[in-house]
Every structure is written in structure tokens, then in C-alpha cells.
Amino acid sequence: MNAVEIEQAITDLAEQPFDPAEFPYTFLEAFGNKATTIKRLRAGASNKSDLGGVLQTSNIHILTANAGQVTQTLAALKASPATAKAKAKFILATDGVDFEAEDLTSGETVACAFKDFPDHFGFFLPLAGISTVRQITENAFDIRATSRLNRLYVELLRDNPEWGKAERRHDMNHFMARLIFCFFAEDTDIFGGKGKFTETVAQMSARDSSNTHEVISTLFQAMNTRREDRAAAKLPRWADSTDFPYVNGGLFSGSMDVPKFSKIARSYLLHVGSLDWTKINPDIFGSMIQAVAEDEERGELGMHYTSVPNILKVLNPLFIDDLRAKLEEAGDNARMLLNLRKRIAKIRVFDPACGSGNFLVIAYKEMRAIEAEINRRRSEPDRASEIQLTNFRGIELRDFPAEIARLALVIAEYQCDVQYRGQKLALAEFLPLRNENWITAGNALQIDWEQACPAKGTSVKLVGDDLFQTPLEQSEIDFSNEGGEVYLCGNPPYLGSTWQDASQKADLQAVLGRRTNSWKSLDYVAGWFVKAADYCARSPANAAFVSTNSICQGQQVPILWPLIFATGCQIHFSYTSFKWANLASHNAGVMVVIVGLSAQPPALRKLYTEALAENGDRLALKEVANINAYLVPSVDVIVEKSSRPLSGQAEMSFGNKPVDGGYLLLSRSEVDALGLNEKQKGRFIRRIYGSAEFIRGLERHCLWIEDEHLTEAEAIPEIARRIEGVRAVRLASRDTGANEMAARAHQMREMRIGHRWTLAMPRTSSELRPYLPVGLIDSYSTVTSEAFALYDAPLWNMALIASRLHLVWIATVCGKMKTDFRYSNTLGWNTFPVPTLTEKNRADLTRCAEDILLAREHHFPATIADLYDPENMPADLRAAHERNDEVLERIYIGRRFKNDTERLEKLFDLYTKMTASAAPAKGKKRKAGANA
Template sequence: MNAVEIEQAITDLAEQPFDPAQFPYAFLEAFGNKATTIKRLRAGASNKSDLGGVLQTSNIHILTCDAGQVTQTLAALKASPATVKAKAKFILATDGADFEAEELSSGETVACAFKDFPDHFGFFLPLAGISTVRQISENAFDIRATSRLNRLYVELLKDNPEWGTAQRRHDMNHFMARLIFCFFAEDTDIFIGKGRFTETVAQMSAKDSSNTHDVIGTLFLAMNTQKEDRPTAGVPRWAEDFPYVNGQLFSGSIEAPRFSRIARSYLLHVGGLDWTRINPDIFGSMIQAVAEDEERGELGMHYTSVPNILKVLNPLFLDDLRAKLAEAGDNARMLLNLRKRMAKIRVFDPACGSGNFLVIAYKEMRAIEAELNRRRGEPDRASDIPLTNFRGIELRDFPAEIARLALVIAEYQCDVLYRGQKLALAEFLPLRNENWITCGNALRLDWLSICPPTGVGVKVQADDLFGSPLDQAEIDFENEGGETYICGNPPYLGSRDQKDEQKADLRLLFDKRVGNWKSLDYVAGWLMKATDYCTNTRSIAAFVTTNSICQGLQVPVLWPAIFTSGCQIEFAHTSFRWANLASHNAGVTVAIVGITTQPRSPRRLFSLDRSGNTIERQGSHINAYLALGESVIVEKAGQPLSEISEMTFGNTPIDGGLLLLSRDERDALQLTPAQQRRFVRRIVGSAEFIRGLERYCLWIEDQHLTEAHTIAPLAQRICGVRDLRLNGGKTARDIAGRAHQFQRMFIGKNATLVVPSVSSESREYLPCGYEPAGTVVSNLAFALYDAPLWNMALIASRLHLVWIATVCGKLETRYRYSNTLGWNTFPVPILTEKNKADLTRCAEDILLAREHHFPATIADLYDPDNMPADLRAAHDRNDEVLERIYIGRRFRNDTERLEKLFELYTRMTAEAAKRPSLQASPRKRGEGAGSRSRKNAADNTGQRELTAK
């Protein structure tokens, strides 16, 4: 369940007759508990309450009580030993009239009438696994309003299906935008008399709803007609008191969809909410989902927290403005100069959605300006910051409308807050006609025309502010010398998720600039457009992006093009979760990157520590991997940069599955024990190694081929492999004469160190380990044959995981390993014999700890929630020993680890470039030193893959 669905369920519960016996179970069900969970609680199997209530372990203790006993009951719940033992997060007491609850960790409480407890549903969102922020708890209204509007929207489409077609969808969305404005206006004195719009609809429309659409259309007509023109326009007397709004919000057709009784009821219910509590920076991103069919199933999941937005805006320009305000003190001249500067600042979001970033930027700037005016003794001064300086591009029309509406509401709220209700009202209506949010494809439009390097004005007024996009070429500016700050959260879309038109967008941007652009995430297009913009203007651009564009194979594709244009990274925030309001949704892992051609000093790099607190580091440069240090691009290397063992790609069958065997298939061959020892070996890839799966293969040496042909089942398989290879690609045809063997035949004499090629990102360490002599490693893993044990200590370290995650990147969300890009480039200081001995002991301790928990698999042992203490301690000791070799102490965090690794990599590659023997051309991935074939085994025809998790 998401937050909106939970709010609806809670509201429905509050409206039902209070049943003290059933309430606790209904409450838990409203927060997404499954029927089986409720059944177990009812039966007492999982109910731990010692007071006759309902206690769900690690969640909540609920107790209903007699009238007037709520406070005493809450105290009893708090004192209950069972509450403590079960580690309850919340306690809740109610008698059906009053309602009290407490979050035990923070001590925060809720006390209200029972009928009002849905207003506090945000307080309880952690019960549904939603990690919320304080702002949601304090602004639960926005979710409630979204829920009501969604019900109204869906109900209207039932009775007006034609309004849901592509031809009329814009009309429907425009109608909803008008309603939202009216609800806000009637509760904030923009319309004289609180609730005036809703009350008028209730009074003038029939209870059977037959004329509701006519009443609303008439009100829309009044709001689009000036007072002196109303008699001619036919505005009736009962609508005369509504103000002239114009601003093109009510221009054009005044038609409204027809209302059923249910839809009319929903409309009155929505209007009955307190719209003074609307928070446009939250509300906009949620309401846009109401009008999007593909998003309505995820309603309420699009909330972007203000703290996350400020991770972009603060270092982009707000920190600097606040610093200049502090520097100015009470100096009137300096304050005036700052105000003039702020009036020229443009904030441009070329993927603005419903305007979250623009609204937050506007509100923060108004707060700075208000303090500035207060210091100058001009608290009532009208704002010098025009809304038209907050520009955006949005692909879909409804979010673009909501963005404009959200900014209009934000402007009014700021005027009320800083100048007072009277002045705010006096200047609010009529709305201006400017259209400053462009509807279109940001990767196809000319950003310099939409947000030129000068000006704040608008030359041509729109015919329809809330609907028709203005021709971007007709926007005119007269404001030389201003700054432009580009920001936003563009669509991510990995290369596999892009549609043809999105691929075409990237082709236009990258086809003549870089090779292999098809591997780029869609968000890379915004960075490239921003790069072009920055090279022509005084501007800085900062986007929330997928962290993958700063990792792995995308780095050498994208970032050289950005850097060669003259742009540099001025600030960045390393990977963090950009969570939403979906239940148990961890969100996507993102990074923030700020680029400009004129970077300020020092460069600022933000990251999160283990406690989730933001820490800042400063330096002279930030590289493409978001580490402090000189610009460096890690390229594939054909041999190790450091003095470590060679790692090769595993053995590729190219067999159609005929050389691979399950246990049953092995037994079905009916080989003698001697034959089985000669012809069958255990094979491991990523899945087999991590999950402990049993798999075998035919491994036939040339000297045993004649005997193998005398065994019918083996001869049949060899013949099948030959036929398949002869009909395959060039690589397969080249080895058809060795149909009894894999493409390559590598095997360890004593032991093989196995490194899975793909593994889960949830593990704290990369899985690796030794397999005994005779074990074959498949092409789904990497191998170090007969390598010294201290190599495992390197691979199993936190240092190496951080390096792999950064330079190799990920496959979907899983770590993707590469020998040429990750292992061969891994910078290791020169190790003394004592260093190697210490690391060998660390590796032994890790292996012994694993053995202690036999037969647990790697997947079991490295489950982050269930990792054995002795194994964790062994890894921690390994990290300490290795990190002391690097810097003489433990690293403070991953950011510091990367800085050291890149520093060492830069120095070692520079030294290696001076040694001719190390300038060999890189080999293709999968080609080991002893390979029989120098060809890439890419056409692994018929290979049966198992996903390693």
C-alpha cells in the first residue's frame, strides 16, 4: 500500500461505527497487514499483549478502553513489560470518542477526537514500512486532498468516459486545475467568505446532481469575466460576488463534466477540507499522478522530500545567497545590492514535472528576501523576485499546469507570510497572463530560447496560461547580468528501458560526440544539454541522476564529452536513496552532480556517514566518479597494474547445454567411477558458488577423447556440440573441431579462487572463495588459478567492493565484476612479505569462520541481516589490516576510500606509462594469459544461465 491508499483506509475506518473489539485489527489492516497476519493476531498466536489488547511485535500495542479512560490506558500501555519486550514502536489507546498515541522512540504524541485521527495518519506511516520525514507527518493534508481528488477524478470519468479520451484529456485536467484553485481560494479569503465556492455549488445545484455541471460552469464564467462585462455575458446575480480571476486559468470553454450524486458528494467533501494547509511543494508532485493512467496505481508515491531537493539547491546557489546575507549584516547598500542580484537570478528546471524544485527555490529565495527587507526597514515591500524567473520544461501538459498553479499558490502564501493578508489579497487578482512553463520534449527544445542568459520579462502573453504552451521563441528578456541555475530530477531510464523515441533523443545529442552512447542512461541527455547551455551562459547546472552515470562503463562514454567542453564538477553528493512514499519501498539510488564552466573554489563533495548524517569534504577537484581528486577515467587494462595474481574469465562452453550436467544427468550417463573421474567435473559459476548449487560438466582431455567416443552418451553429446558449433557464429565454428571441450580449458592444479561476475548489492562484501583442484569455473564467474591466499583478502575487502561498485558499475542493481576494468586496475601498494602474511591470515580467518557455519551457503552467510558475528569480525579485521597498509589507519568512510584509491591509481598509471613493458594493448574481457583462443566467446549459444542473487 502507498500513503494515499493508507489514508483512505484510515478515513473509512474513522467513519464507521466504533467497535472496540474489532478496531485494533481494522487499524492494522488499514496499514497494509495481510489477512494471514490479522488471523494469527486474532487467534493469539502472535498477539503478545499482557493487557488484553493487541500487540504486534516490533510494531504497535493497541488497547481500547471504557469512556474517559484513554489517558490512563495509554500510560498502562507505556508501562507494560510486554510493550518493552516486544519492542513496540507505537502505543495507541481509544474509547471511540478520544484517541491518543505515542511514538516511543521519540516521545512524540497524538491526542485528538476519534473522528479526527485520520488527520494524523502520517504519524503512523512507519507501521506500513514507509520511512517518512517530519514534513509528511506535519503536512498529511496534502495526501488527504490527493486521495479525495483522485476519487472525484475517477468517478467523473465513469460518467463522462469521453473526457478520458486523448482528445478531451486536456479538458479534464484543466477542469481539475480550476477546481484546485477554487478550493484554495475559498479557504484563503481570495474568494470572500470561507467555503464560498463549495457552499455555492451545494446551494445552487440539485441534490440529484442534474445541474451541478451548469452551476460550476457558470462560476467559471464569472471568474473569467470582468465586473463591467458580466451583465452582457449573462452572469447571474448569485455568481456576482465571485472575483474576476482571469490569468487565462478560466479562459476558453467553461464546460464542466456531468456529475453523478456520488461525484457531487465527493466534490463537496473535497471542498470541505481545510485548503489553507496545502503545501504546494508536496501537493504538486502528488496530484499529477491523479491525471496519469500509468501513475494512478502508484498514487502518492511521487512525493519528493524538501530535504532531498535542498541537497541540490543549497550548494547550487542558496548557500551562497545566505552567506552574502550574513556578510551584509545591516549594511543597507550591501543588502540592496543583494536584492538586486536576487531579482535577476533565474532558476530553470528542464524536467520540472509539477514544479517541486521551482516552488522550493522560490520559497527559499522569498525567505532570504524577507529577512533582507526586514533589515532595511522595508518589511511590507513587494517582492522583487518575479515568478517568471522560475522557468521549466515539462513533457506532459497536466504537470505543467500544476507547476504554474503551484507557483501561483506559493507566491500568494509567501505574500501572506511576509507582507500580511491584506497586501497579499490586494495584489493577487487578477492573475497575470504570462506563460513561463513550456510543455515539450526538453531534449529537443532549445534551452537558450526558453531560458536565455538575460532577462525576466515575457514579451507575448499566452492565450491560455493553464494549457497552451507558448512558442518558446516569443519569450523576451531584458535583464543583462543575471545568473541562471539549472536544476531538477530528470527521468532516469537505463538503456534497456528506453523506448525508440528516447533512443532517438539521445542519438541527436551524442551520435557525433561519443561512441557507445547507447549504453547511457536517459538522464545523461540532460547533463549533455546542460553542458551545452553552460558553455554559452553564466550558469551552473545540478541534477539528481542515477548514480550509474558516475560508475562503470558509462563514465568513459559520457564524462570525457562533458570535460572537453570546458565543464567541471563544482559540487556533488555521492550515492544515497531517493525514497518515495510507497510501503516498504527503498527508492532508487541516486547521486547529485553540479557542473559549470566557471567552478567556485573549493569544490564541495557531500556524502552520508553510517548514521545517515551528511558530511562535507572540500578539495580542488572532483572527478567523474565523485571522489575528490584530479580528473581520471579508469580504462580496461590487459594485465594487473599492481603486483597481484592474474584473473581470467571462466571457461565458456558454447555447447547448447550439452557439456553441462545436473546431478541426475550425470548419473544417467552410467559411467564407472573411473570414467566419472576422467570425464566429469564439478562446475561453478556465480549462482553455483553463491547459492551452493550442484552442477557438473563434461571435461575431456585430448588424450581421453578416443575412450570418450566409445561411450555412447558421451559420443552423442560431443556430436551434438559439433553440429551446434558448425551452425553457429564464427567463434563457434572455429572451435567445432574440439567439440569435446569448452572454448578454453583452464583449471587450477591446487585450488581456484572464484569471483562471481554478478552478485547482490545488498551484501557488505563481494563474495569470493576457494574451490578445490579439479573444479571448473564457468564463464559466469572469474578465476584466479593457484593464486596465493592473500589475493582473497584483497577481493573480500570493503576497499575492493567500493572500487568495483564505482569503476565497474552495476547490472540492474547488482554488482557487476570485471577482471580487466575492476581487478587489473585495482591499485594496491607494494606489499612486504609481512603484509602478505598478515593478509593471508585474514583470509584464513574468513574461510574458517565460514566453515564454522557449514553447510550455510555464501548467500546465507552474507545476508546483511543475518551475517554471523564471527564472520563479520573476521571481515572487519581484514579491512583494518588492509586499510592500515594503505594509510596507517582505518578509512572514515567510502568517500575517503575512493579518494585514496584514485590518488594511488593516478600515480601508478603515470609510473606504468613510463615503463614500455606495461603498455601492452588491453585484452578483451574473457581472454586469459593461457587461453587457447584469442577470440571473444560472446555467442554463448544455448548457455543455461542461473541468476546469482
């Protein structure tokens, strides 16, 4: 269950008559516990309570109390030995009138009336396995409002199916935007009295809801009619009231159509209006509401919260930190403060993938806070803000999020005015809304960004309708911004090349097709980076986007980054990989980077790194001379594939490719079915490993027939049948190489096997494993093309591959397939920088490899997957790897590296020197395995 569904379930629970016996089970059901789990608790099989309540291990201890005994009951739960033994995270006591609970981990408590406990639903979200952030717990209103709006939206579409069709979807979304404004306005005194809109609908619409749509339409008409025009409009007296002012701004212009309401829909509307909309948080509310209106996103309702701290990771180093530093520098100097205020007033923030405006809203609020402090220091606290909403520009593909983005900014402006100037001044200047359109609805990769957000001078004069009307286009904004700064920011759509549809491919081709023939391999987000670089190269602008880390890894680096660097832009700050967490269950999130671009970067660039657990206390900032495309503090270098190892390590080859239609590969049962004697098995059968077989211990075999044994093999009918099957498959292939291989249908395309042993390295491996799963197989086994092989290589080569150093190199230069490391011999192994090794170095590393193999053997028959489970890795195996890392890293720098950033910094330094020294000798062949 997601957060919105949970909120709805516990709200329903709070509204039902209190049943002491059923409450604990219904409460747990509301947080997603399955029927079988509840059944086991009811039966007592998993209920560990020693107080007659319900105790779910590692979760919660619930006890219904006698009337007036809630506090005492909570104390009993806390003192219960069973609570401690079962490691309960929460305790909860209620008598149906009062409600108390405690988070035993943090010590935080809830105490409220029973009917109000849904207001605290965010407190209990960990019960559903939902990773929360403090902003959600403290701003639970946004989810409650979204939940109710979603119920209203779905019910209206059920009653008015035509409003759900493409031709009317904009009308429906526009109607919802109007409602949201009314709910906010009636609770913040923008309308003349708290709850005035909801009360009027309740009073003037029939209980059978037959005229609800007419009442709402009339109110909308009133808000679109100037005071001097109302007599001519012949509005009814209840609507022609000072309580419903002229709003303007395009929000209530156009069609006054309202969908018809059923009794249920009317009830939902009144419930939504009964919430306290002064608590709306425009930072996140927009993206929540966006999910209501998007069919494909409604299933993820409640998972669209992007934490404010994450957004500030983009905005702070992009420009907010600099503004704060200048504020600190100014102190109480009136002239310096005035100059800073003038500077802030000219800053434009531009999000060319703005969605419902989260980044723009946060930027606006941060800038208003700095401006307010300037005004305080200058003794001008009531001064009107000089920061214009029209300086916060955006492009959004869909029209409804674009509307919500503007609405969120309007609400943020009003809330800031209330906070910094007081309610009276805020109200006096809020209405009517301005008509300027500063959010453009359209395809950001097809739109000229300098028209959507001119960097300086007056804006380009495009003719368009008001924002809240369709189509949403950039219209004239008539003020000069000479000397101003522009900051591009946002979280554009990622979409790897495999997942792009035809229109998205066309977008990328339009942006990149003339620059590179390899654009098809790029993520969709690459289009935003290239357009941002072009914009920054021509204007006084800097940019910073969130992106999946794939654009700074593997094959995308040599395609994308030379194009960006060619514009003159460089990376002026970055965050290395971290989890961009949303409000989602089971810690859902995607690994991202933040990359800042500038054509005029500072002398020192800022490189931020943090733990994958997103623990802010572990955030590290390093100021460096340069950040390269791999987000490493090193010179700009692109790691190119090499046909041979550049550091003298052994040659790594592809495994054997069968090209056999399945006839040469056999399961254990298929081997038995051949009816071979032991001598024949030894001659014709080999164990064979690909990635899955090696990592998960799966058993697979192959026919291995040397030419001199072909006649003997063909005398065995089943083997002869399989050889003929291979021949037929290869002859039928469209590949001429496969056709030629039909002449030796008894063999795979390659026939490689180690005489002593083979070091096997799977081509794919989970990113969750702390080390790459390299290992040793005997001379009677071989590998498929789903693994790489070092045939008869010295064991110290295994020590290199099994190291943390090599893992971070592979993760950086080879990249990933989905979430798996995708190993490459030419890009990862052959380029891996290794210092010159002495005989002692090789001997020490050989011993380290042997220790790793012995530790694995100690846990036989555990598989690689078992042994390298990050949560269950055996202590002796982990110690063996730690020893290996210790020995190897001392060879590199005489001590252990502090972190992966330092590891990569050293590796890139070595790679740069290694390739520079090798350049003059280009074309000369180095003897493979020279250091072996």
C-alpha cells in the same frame, strides 16, 4: 498499501458507527494487514494482549476503553508487561468519542476526537512499513486532499468515459486544475468568504446532481469575466457576485465544459471542498496531484513525495548557501543589503524537467525568505517582492504537470505574501493572475533551452497561448535580465539504456550522436547533463541535477564525462551516493548522486558524503581542489581497461565458456544417469561454478574430457550422445567461431583449471553484501564464464579482492548491472592500484585470506549468500574481514582509512601515478604475476 489508500481506509473507518469489538481489527486492516494476519489475531494465536485488547508483536497494542476512560486506558497499555515484551511501537486507546495514541519509540502522542483521528494518519504510517519523513507527518493534508481528489477524478471518468480518452484528457486535467484553485481560493479569502465555492455548488446544484456541471461551468465563466463585462455576459445573480472575482491568467479562459456529475461524484466534490485548503503545501502538493491525473502513476499514488531536505541538497550548494552567506556578510549594512536584493531579483531558476514544479517552488520560497529578511533589516517589511515568478522557468513533457507547476508557484507566491507582508496586502495584489507563460510544455531534449530560459537580456519572443491553455509554449516575457544569474536544477528522468523506447533513443542521438558513437550505452539523464554543460559554457549559469549514480560509474564515465569536460565545465560540488527516498512503502528509493556543473568553478570544490541510511547527522563536507568524474577528490582521470594487471598481482581470466547447448553441463541427477564408475567420474566429471552456483551453493557439474581420453569417453553411449549434441549445436550456429569449435565437440571453448586451486570471483554480486564473494575451489573444480578465475594464484590475491578497498574500487570503476556489482577483470582487477608488496606484506595478507576461509569453514554448510547477508554475517567472519582490511589498509597509508571517500582518493592517486609511470613502457609486456 500506499499512504493515500491508508488515509482513505481510516477515513471510512472514522465515519462508520463505532464498534468496540471490531475497531482494532478494522484499524489494522486499514494499514494493510492481510486477512490471514487478522484471522490469527482474532483466534488469539498471535494476539499477545494481557488487557483484553489486540496486541500485534513489534507493532501496536490497541484497547477500546469504557466511556470517558481513554487517558487511563492508554496509561494501562503503556504500563502493560505484554506491551514491553512484544516490543510494541505504538499504543492506542479509544472509546469512540475520544482517541489517544503514543509512539513508544519517539514519545510523540496524538489526542483528538475520534472523528478527527484520520487527520493524524501520518503518525501511524510506520505500521504499514512506510518510511516517513517529518514533513509528511506534519503536512498530512496533502495526502488527504490527494486521496479525495483521486476518488473524485476516478468517479468523474467513470461517469464521463469520453473525458478519459486522449483527445479530452487535457480538458479533464485542466478542469481539475481549476477546481484546485477554487478550493484554495475559497479558504484563503481570495473568494469573499470561507468555503464560498463549495457552498455555492451545494446550494445551487440539485441533490440528484443533474445540474452540478452547469453550476460549476457558470462559476468558471464568472471568474473569466471582467467586472465591467459581466452585465453583457448575463450571469445569474448568484454567480455575478463579488465573492467570485475575475481571475484571468488563462486559468478560466477557453472552454467552459465541465464533466457531468453523479450523486456520488457531487458528494466527493463537497467532501474535497470541506477540507481546510489553507494547509496546502505547494512544495509537494503538485507532484501528488500529478499522480491523480496520470494513469500509469495512479497505482503509485502517495509515493511521489520528494522530501524538501533532498531538494535542498541540490539548491543549497548550487546558490542558496551563497545568498545566505552574503546576507550574513551584509549584516545591517543598508547598501550591501540593497545590492543583494537587486541580485536576487535577477536570478533565474530553470528546471528543464520540472514535473509539477517542486524544485522551482522550493527555490522561490527560499529566495523569498532571504528577501524578507533583507526587507526586515532595511525596515521595509511591507515592500512588495521584486522576485518575479517569471524568473522560475521550467520545461515539462506533459501538459498537466506543467499547469500544476505554474499553479503551485502562484499558490507559493500568495502564501509568501501572506507570511511576509500580511493577508491584506497579499489579497490586494493577488488577482487578477498574470498572463505570462513561463513553464514550457515540450520535450526538453528537443527544445532550445536558451529560448525557454534566456540567460540575459529580454526573453526570446515566441508567440504562444497562455499557460493554462493547450498547446503550452513559451510566450513573450518582456523584461530585461541583464547581469542576472541562471541556475539549472532538477531531477531529470534516469532511464538506463535497456529501458529507453525508440523516441528516447532518438532524443539521445540528437543530443549526443555527433559527439560520440557510444551514446546508446548512456542513461537518458545524460542528455540533460550535456545540454546543461553547453548552456553553462555559453552563459553565466551553473547547473546541478540528481541522477542515478550509474553516470559516475563504470562504462558511462569514459563516454559521458569527456564530452562534458570538453565544454569547459567542471564539477564544482557533488553528493556521493545516497538514497533519494520518496514517500513509499518498505523504504523504497533509488541510489543517486547530485552533480553540480560550472564553467567557472571556485578554487575549492565541495564534496558531500553521507550514510546510506540518510542520517543527516552523519553528513560530511570536504572542500577539495578537484572532483573528478567518479566523484572522487582527485585529478580528472578516466580509468581505462587494461589487458594485464598494472600492479603485479596475478592474472585474472574468464572462466570456461561451454557453447554447448546444455550438453556439457549436468545436474547431480544427470551425472548419476551416466552410470559411471568412480574412476570414470574422476576422469570425466568436474564440479563447475558460475556466479549463482558459487554464491548460493548450487550443485552443477560438467563433462571434462581431455583429448587423450576422448576414445574412452565416446565408448560411453550417453557421453557420446552429448558430444554429438554439442557438435550439432555448434555447426548450426551463425557464429563462425562456434562452427570451428565443432571439431572438438567434447570440450568447452576454454579448458582452464587450476593444478592446485582456483580463486573464483563471480561476475555479479549484490550491492548489499559488505564484501565481494571471492573464494577458493579445489583442483577438481572449475568455473564457467559467469565467473572469473585466478588459476593457482597465491592466496594474498584473495585478500586483495576480499577487501573493502577493492569493493569500493569495483563499485566506482566497474559500475553495476541493475543493483548488482558487475565485476570486470580488465577494468576492475587489472587497474586496481596496489603498492609494492614486501614478502612480509604477502605473508600477512596470505594469513588474512586463510583466516577468512577458516571462518567460512566453521559455518559449513552455510553458503556465501548466507554468510554475507549483511544482517546475519557471523561475528568471526566479520572479524576476519576487519583484520584483513586493517592489514591491507596499513600497507597503503599506515592506518585504517576514515571512509570510502578517503579510500578512493588514495586509490585514484595511486592509479594516476601508476599509469603515468607505465606510459613510456607502453607496448612492453610485463610478466604476469611478477609479485606472485
